Each structure stands twice: as C-alpha cells, then as structure tokens.
Amino acid sequence: MITEVAGLIDEARAFAAMEIRPYAATFDEEQQISAGLIRKMADKGYLGASFPAMYNGLALDAVSYGLLTEQIGKACASTRSLLTVHTSLVGEAILRFGTESQRMNWLPEMAAGNKIGAFALTEPGAGSDARSIVTAYRRHKDKYVINGRKKWISFAAIADFFLVIARNGTDISAFIVDAKSPGVSVVPMKGLLANRAAHLAEIEFCEVEVPEENRLGKEGFGFTYIVNTALDHGRYSIAWAGLALAQEALEAMNAYSIQRKQFGRKIFLHAPVQAIIAEATTGVHAARSLCLRAGSMRQTKHKDALMETIIAKCFTAKLAMKVTTDAVQVHGGNGCSKEYPVERLFREAKILEIIEGTTQIHQEAIAEFSVRQYGMR
Amino acid sequence: MEVREKIRHFITANFIISNEEADVSFEDHENIFSLGFVNSMFAMKLLNYIESEFGFRVDNDDININNFKSVDNMVLLVNKMRGALT
Known part of the structure; x- marks a missing residue:
C-alpha cells in the first residue's frame, strides 16, 4: 500500500476510535447517527472517497476504499452504511451512468456532504x-x-x-x-x-x-445496467462490512477472554474457548483475503470481478453472523446485554445476510459460476 | 482468438445450466437475451467483459442493449470503439 493511502487508513482508524465507536451504542439506542458526524465524515472526504479528484473525491482505488469501509464499519455498522448507500450505490451509479452535467452537479455536492443520496x-x-x-x-x-x-x-x-x-x-x-x-x-x-x-x-x-x-x-436501462452496477458496488461495500463486523467481534471476544475468569482461570485458557477463537481468526483471515482479491480484481477490471465480489460478500456476511454469534457465546450472559458491544454486533451481522442480495440468491449465482468454472472437464 | 470467437466463448461460458442445455446453439445474428439462457446479471458481466477484454470504456450513448444483443452487434461495437481509439 502506498504511504499516502496507509496514512489515510490510519487516520480513519483514529477517526473511528475518536468520533464513532464511543457513540455507536447511543446512535443505536437513539436510532440515528448524528448530523454532526456526517459533517465530520464529509470534511474528511470519506463521503466521496471513491470519486475521482475532479469531483472533489479522494480517488481511492477499490482496495483502499474497502480498507476505509472496514475501519468505519468496525466502529458502527449504521455509520458505515452511509458509505454503502451514499457513496457506493448512488455515487458510483451517477459516476458510471450520469452525463457530465449530472456528475458535475451531484458528485462534488455529495462528496462535500451537502447532498445526501x-x-x-x-x-x-x-x-x-x-x-x-x-x-x-x-x-x-x-x-x-x-x-x-x-x-x-x-x-x-x-x-x-x-x-x-x-x-x-x-x-x-x-x-x-x-x-x-x-x-x-x-x-x-x-x-x-x-x-x-x-x-x-x-x-x-x-x-x-x-x-x-x-x-x-x-x-429502459434502469435495471439492466444501473441497478446491477449500483448493487455490484453495494455488494463490494457489504463484503468489507462483513469483514469489519467479524474483525470487531473477534477483537472483543479475545479481549474479554483474557480478562474474564471462571473456575479460577481466565476463560481463554479453556480449550473450547480457544477453539472458538482459532476458528474465528481463521475465518477473518480468509475473509480478508477474499475482500482484497475482489478489490484487486475490480481495479484491473477482471472479467470475474463481479462474481468474486459476490463470493466475498456471501462469505463475509455468513462469517460475520458466525463470529458475532460466537462472540456473544464467549461473553455468556454479558453478551446478551447492551452493556457489551457484541450484542449490537450480533444484531448488525444478520442484516448483512439480507441486504444487497440475500445469501441464498447469491449462492445460486455462485453455483452457476462454479459449475462453469470447475465442472467442465 | 479473433474478436468474434472471444465473444462467443464468453457468452457460452456464461449460459446458465438447464435441462435443455445440450441443445443450445445460437447464430451470430441471434438475440442472446431472448434465448433464455442468461441471468439478470449477464448484461453487466458482458459490458465489463467487453471493456476489460478489449481495453476501452463504452460510452453511455453506446450502453444500449441493442449493441450487446448479438455477437454480430458486439463485434460491430468493438470495431467501432477500436476505430475511435486509432
């Protein structure tokens, strides 16, 4: 990763730690992210992160945009969904199919946070x-x-x-x-x-x-091209969102496992807990590989980038559900309380198996792809 | 491979599996979308494929299902875009 992008991702991590994560539970409870946060995200350039510089965007490539999405998504799923909807679904559709006049009219305003789509x-x-x-x-x-x-x-x-x-x-x-x-x-x-x-x-x-x-x-081309393009970008965003939730849940369960004691020992020292952590860690690493692979294929406009994005989305959404469920399990009764973030992460994970195409719809597409890719001997 | 062969290969590699598949054949002038062997994402896949394989971006004005409905029309589009680039 080039130094400039690495710095931006580090900055996003710090921004999320300072401006988003401490308020995520409150946003959830009050059922709204604040206008102030949206303004701060716009000021950082995040709302136009993937737009070209000529439209006041940060011009991040697909992988870098994914890494940014992950940092925001780790801290708060609802805040991340602003990037999914406003930047990926709407912004990318306008970027691809808008006239130059439409692009100039909407994209800089979207990047600046003056117009939310x-x-x-x-x-x-x-x-x-x-x-x-x-x-x-x-x-x-x-x-x-x-x-x-x-x-x-x-x-x-x-x-x-x-x-x-x-x-x-x-x-x-x-x-x-x-x-x-x-x-x-x-x-x-x-x-x-x-x-x-x-x-x-x-x-x-x-x-x-x-x-x-x-x-x-x-x-007449709204579905064939615009909806499909928008959803493709949305799925890419959700792939990283799933990784983000799984990573956040893994970190939470690990931290809890070395602090919480039962039967006189840290629960981390119990083999069944270690098995859960090992499985979650392996899954998170695999999810990261899939997201990075999809991102790099998108950057090179690989003919299978769309399918690889679906595979990544499908995998990370299921993984997020699995790891957040396990994180609640490791937390025991505490995991069922909103005093612990894993309760919220668990709820948020379920959404990812539904939005931007359900897991079942995507499995159909993956199976078709698979039998062509690996079934023709 | 020639442009025509590449496009034909991509199309057949993306036909969905069906009971009648053994009988699937199509002519270069036929409308592939009316054959019923492609799914809803195929048009997008095709656009991405044409752009990545032949190295140009299809203008909005040319993103028209007519340009992608048959092998013949896609070959015309590729040749037109290549001509525009030279």
Whole structure:
C-alpha cells in the first residue's frame, strides 16, 4: 500500500476510535447517527472517497476504499452504511451512468456532504425479486411523473435526493428525485433489529414530477445496467462490512477472554474457548483475503470481478453472523446485554445476510459460476 | 482468438445450466437475451467483459442493449470503439 493511502487508513482508524465507536451504542439506542458526524465524515472526504479528484473525491482505488469501509464499519455498522448507500450505490451509479452535467452537479455536492443520496429500489412487494417493482413513471411533456412506494430505504429519512427505480410497462428507468419535491412523503422506520441508526424510511411518491435532465442513463436501462452496477458496488461495500463486523467481534471476544475468569482461570485458557477463537481468526483471515482479491480484481477490471465480489460478500456476511454469534457465546450472559458491544454486533451481522442480495440468491449465482468454472472437464 | 470467437466463448461460458442445455446453439445474428439462457446479471458481466477484454470504456450513448444483443452487434461495437481509439 502506498504511504499516502496507509496514512489515510490510519487516520480513519483514529477517526473511528475518536468520533464513532464511543457513540455507536447511543446512535443505536437513539436510532440515528448524528448530523454532526456526517459533517465530520464529509470534511474528511470519506463521503466521496471513491470519486475521482475532479469531483472533489479522494480517488481511492477499490482496495483502499474497502480498507476505509472496514475501519468505519468496525466502529458502527449504521455509520458505515452511509458509505454503502451514499457513496457506493448512488455515487458510483451517477459516476458510471450520469452525463457530465449530472456528475458535475451531484458528485462534488455529495462528496462535500451537502447532498445526501439514498437508493430507492426496494418496495413492500419487491425485495429479492427487484425486477417486480411496481412504482410507476410516465412521461408528461418534458417531465416524468412518478407514483409508488419504496420501503427499507437507508438514509431516506434525511436524504436530500433519491435515486428512484421505477417502471413504465416493461421499461425500468432510474431518476434522481429531489426529496423536497411536491408529492414526496417520507416515514421513518423505527424498532428495527439492526441498522437502527441508518435513518431507514418508507417513501411515497404521489404524482411527483421529475425534470427530464434528472433521468439517469437511457430510458429502459434502469435495471439492466444501473441497478446491477449500483448493487455490484453495494455488494463490494457489504463484503468489507462483513469483514469489519467479524474483525470487531473477534477483537472483543479475545479481549474479554483474557480478562474474564471462571473456575479460577481466565476463560481463554479453556480449550473450547480457544477453539472458538482459532476458528474465528481463521475465518477473518480468509475473509480478508477474499475482500482484497475482489478489490484487486475490480481495479484491473477482471472479467470475474463481479462474481468474486459476490463470493466475498456471501462469505463475509455468513462469517460475520458466525463470529458475532460466537462472540456473544464467549461473553455468556454479558453478551446478551447492551452493556457489551457484541450484542449490537450480533444484531448488525444478520442484516448483512439480507441486504444487497440475500445469501441464498447469491449462492445460486455462485453455483452457476462454479459449475462453469470447475465442472467442465 | 479473433474478436468474434472471444465473444462467443464468453457468452457460452456464461449460459446458465438447464435441462435443455445440450441443445443450445445460437447464430451470430441471434438475440442472446431472448434465448433464455442468461441471468439478470449477464448484461453487466458482458459490458465489463467487453471493456476489460478489449481495453476501452463504452460510452453511455453506446450502453444500449441493442449493441450487446448479438455477437454480430458486439463485434460491430468493438470495431467501432477500436476505430475511435486509432
């Protein structure tokens, strides 16, 4: 890693230790990360970390961006999800498919934290089967008009704009919609298992007019290219998020195991606890290798980078669930209390097996890839 | 391998497995998306493949399913992009 990037990652680690980790439990309890933290992250450049410098980004390559995601994600999953949604899903889609005018209009403002974006794809009746969305658009003179409802949209409660995926018959298209447009109503979602501080909301669109210049990409290509590109970047972010949760849980259980005594001995000295720690450590190292491999393949635009990203996401999400579960186990009763961070990590891990494609959907894709890669003798 | 052969190879290597697969064959002018042997991520994979294999970035104006629906059209796109680079 070049010195400059290594310094940035060290700085992110220090930033997370100072500005995020001490407040993560409070964010979770209050069900919101603070506006002040978002401002500080923007000032550090994190909200445009992967954007080119010409759009006020830090121009981090895929591996460096992953390492940054890990540092933020270790400290607080909800805070990390701002990077996943705002920077990876929305920012990267605009970067890839936006006109130069759209890129210049949105990306510098996003990097500066002046405009927060949310990705509005999922609906009450369309989750894994994202192609079955029913939110509709129609053309009206030089505008589009959108009607429909989106659900589970991270950061929708505070977003300045949404990247909305809607259909007109068989055509699916993407639109940049100002959150203050007449006809937009946002209802925050509370009482969730995890990702509680990520400002999730439902969004209703009632005759919302969108100027033609806010259509992203060609009409009818919203799913094939824009959704798939956005989700690919989202999955890469979640791969690192899974590693982050597993690493954080491992560190917590290790620290606890050499401090807590039972039967007159530190619990670390009990062989079953050592087995748990050994297995978690091996898993974390394997997850890191997969994330780095996916990152480096993305940087070289390898033809299998998309699949390798899915493999990394699928693995780290499952690993995060396993390691956080084990971390709770090592903590015993204390692990079931919010006084210990592993309780929150355990809840957060479950989300990663669902968002940006469930593990089961991804296993289908991996199996198809595998039989082609390793089954044709 | 020629451009045409490379593209054909990539497409067949990404067909999903099905009961009828033994009968799968397609002509260079046929619409591969209408054959039913590709999944929802295939179009993205194809775009990434064309860009990485042939070393150029497809302009937004050319990210059009028509340019990717058949081997013939993809060969035309690659030749067009190569021409634009020289």
